[in-house]
Amino acid sequence: MQSEPQAFDRVLSSMCTDPHPAARDAAERFLATNPGDPGSYPAVAALEDDAIELLSDIAGLDEPAGYITSGGTEANIQAVRIARERADSRTPNVVMPDSGHFSFRKAADLLGVELRIVPTDDDHRADLAAVRSAVDDDTAAVVGVAGTTEYGRVDPIPELSRLARSVDATLHVDAAWGGFVLPFTDYDWHFGHAAVDTMSIDPHKMGQAAVPAGGLLVRSPDLLDELAVDTPYLESTSQATLTGTRSGAGVASAVAAMEELWPEGYRRQYGRSQNNAEWLADALEKRGYAVAEPALPLVAADVPRSTFDALRANGWRISRTATGELRVVCMPHVSREMLASFIGDLDRLEVRASVPVASDD
Numbered sequence: 634m635q636s637e638p639q640a641f642d643r644v645l646s647s648m649c650t651d652p653h654p655a656a657r658d659a660a661e662r663f664l665a666t667n668p669g670d671p672g673s674y675p676a677v678a679a680l681e682d683d684a685i686e687l688l689s690d691i692a693g694l695d696e697p698a699g700y701i702t703s704g705g706t707e708a709n710i711q712a713v714r715i716a717r718e719r720a721d722s723r724t725p726n727v728v729m730p731d732s733g734h735f736s737f738r739k740a741a742d743l744l745g746v747e748l749r750i751v752p753t754d755d756d757h758r759a760d761l762a763a764v765r766s767a768v769d770d771d772t773a774a775v776v777g778v779a780g781t782t783e784y785g786r787v788d789p790i791p792e793l794s795r796l797a798r799s800v801d802a803t804l805h806v807d808a809a810w811g812g813f814v815l816p817f818t819d820y821d822w823h824f825g826h827a828a829v830d831t832m833s834i835d836p837h838k839m840g841q842a843a844v845p846a847g848g849l850l851v852r853s854p855d856l857l858d859e860l861a862v863d864t865p866y867l868e869s870t871s872q873a874t875l876t877g878t879r880s881g882a883g884v885a886s887a888v889a890a891m892e893e894l895w896p897e898g899y900r901r902q903y904g905r906s907q908n909n910a911e912w913l914a915d916a917l918e919k920r921g922y923a924v925a926e927p928a929l930p931l932v933a934a935d936v937p938r939s940t941f942d943a944l945r946a947n948g949w950r951i952s953r954t955a956t957g958e959l960r961v962v963c964m965p966h967v968s969r970e971m972l973a974s975f976i977g978d979l980d981r982l983e984v985r986a987s988v989p990v991a992s993d994d
């Protein structure tokens with residue numbers, strides 16, 4: 634029997650979504666292409682230039698530079714690699730708030746860099762005093778997150794960039810998830826707002842492209858030179874990417890999604906997702922749960938373990954923060970009807986969960 638992928642109608646935990654129809658179509662057409670070999674696959678290589686131009690427009694970068702990665706993880710690894718190569722230290726470190734993504738642990742491990750994880754403040758944002766006391770002459774990069782994975786928080790990017798400059802480190806902004814909603818908010822998060830050196834921004838999350846399509850952007854092309862290796866058997870002479878053969882489907886679908894949606898389509902989607910997040914936060918608050926206010930379309934709430942488990946057993950794909958809160962990501966496929974049905978189940982199951990066991994046997 635042929636396997637089928639999951640439906641999206643109960644998926645509240647994913648940072649990926651149903652691709653835009655144009656992105657799906659482009660992915661299918663470009664399945665058998667490899668942007669890692671531009672000499673053999675010039676059409677998709679040209680599309681990658683378009684993708685980087687579009688991403689740069691979204692992220693306030695005047696001179697487009699970067700490449701389409703396999704995702705935020707690869708972009709974060711490569712950003713740490715750039716920082717390490719530029720750092721004038723034999724024992725480089727990277728300073729990151731504890732809200733940073735676990736991919737930086739992989740980066741630190743692979744690259745032999747010390748990862749200094751510093752506390753966040755009461756609102757889950759980078760604590761500037763903690764960052765200030767953690768940076769030193771061996772700091773290669775400071776990481777700021779623009780749209781954290783657990784609470785959707787945006788770190789104070791301009792202040793972090795000044796701290797990074799003060800020790801001659803790069804500032805990396807991880808906007809893997811937030812990059813496609815932040816343009817419609819008042820946050821300072823991009824290359825035009827602060828001295829950002831490198832950024833992760835993933836079309837395959839809020840950008841509605843097919844997986845795999847991540848993005849690494851750099852302030853100037855010479856930063857990519859830090860990554861380049863010679864490529865003897867290819868027509869192109871060097872390669873800055875981490876992987877060799879790459880997904881042309883991801884590149885083509887990223888371009889298709891951005892051409893279709895940037896900026897008005899994304900703006901409308903942000904509005905819908907943010908309204909949904911606020912509606913859900915409100916519904917949960919009314920039921921007495923402690924809710925972390927949704928700064929971006931992501932809701933975290935303190936729901937008892939038994940209720941969480943019962944919801945999962947009822948087919949809801951939900952996840953938890955490190956401290957155990959229910960976490961719902963209001964991705965484009967998450968509709969108001971879905972959330973209303975979720976709250977309906979929550980009400981039903983919460984009552985059951987509080988009924989004393991053994992009452993009827």
Ligand SMILES: *Cc1c(COP(=O)(O)O)cnc(C)c1O
Pocket residue numbers: 648703704705706707709734736778780781782807808809810835847
């Ligand atoms: C999802 C996410 C990542 C990892 O991206 P992948 O595409 O899963 O590799 C990194 N950083 C943040 C902030 C994310 O939300």
